[in-house]
Amino acid sequence: MSYARKAARGIRGRKGLLARLEKQVALLKPAGKRVWFHSSSMGEFEQAKPILEKLSASMRYIGPAGKAAEVKALVNMVMNINTAALAAGAQNWMLHRTTMAERVLLILAGLLLVFPSLIEAAAEGLSGYDLPHPAPFGLAIMAILLARQWITRAKPAKA
Numbered sequence: 001m002s003y004a005r006k007a008a009r010g011i012r013g014r015k016g017l018l019a020r021l022e023k024q025v026a027l028l029k030p031a032g033k034r035v036w037f038h039s040s041s042m043g044e045f046e047q048a049k050p051i052l053e054k055l056s057a058s059m060r061y062i063g064p065a066g067k068a069a070e071v072k073a074l075v076n077m078v079m080n081i082n083t084a085a086l087a088a089g090a091q092n093w094m095l096h097r098t099t100m101a102e103r104v105l106l107i108l109a110g111l112l113l114v115f116p117s118l119i120e121a122a123a124e125g126l127s128g129y130d131l132p133h134p135a136p137f138g139l140a141i142m143a144i145l146l147a148r149q150w151i152t153r154a155k156p157a158k159a
Helices: 003-014 017-027 042-055 067-091 100-114 116-127 135-151
Strands: none
Touching (some): 067 135, 100 116, 100 135
């Protein structure tokens, strides 16, 4: 890829960045003051790490250049699974017609995947217990239901 194309792609990727960040921050649980740091290399991150560890309740290092694209691909995959779960629950159809229990579980799985922070806050408010990372529960429910639908599918008649 030429430098000009790479630079143009970088500029396109930054359009609307502030608006996207504001949307993501709005989804976070209120936790008082929040400070975000960005380091452009692992070396810079390692130099700042002792200070960040003292300041941080949760610290994430995404990884070297290109790693963010992998994270984005994973997020897109999860969002596609959530869309499939909600659609199957709403339409009463997965691999074949779903039962009422499957529909409820599909919608729950979709909500766990699309609103993990909201579900986490609601569960914590109702039960008093912290429910960390509810999204994997949504993935697990979807996988179990998909396997169940596969196992119970109609088999072609033998000739």
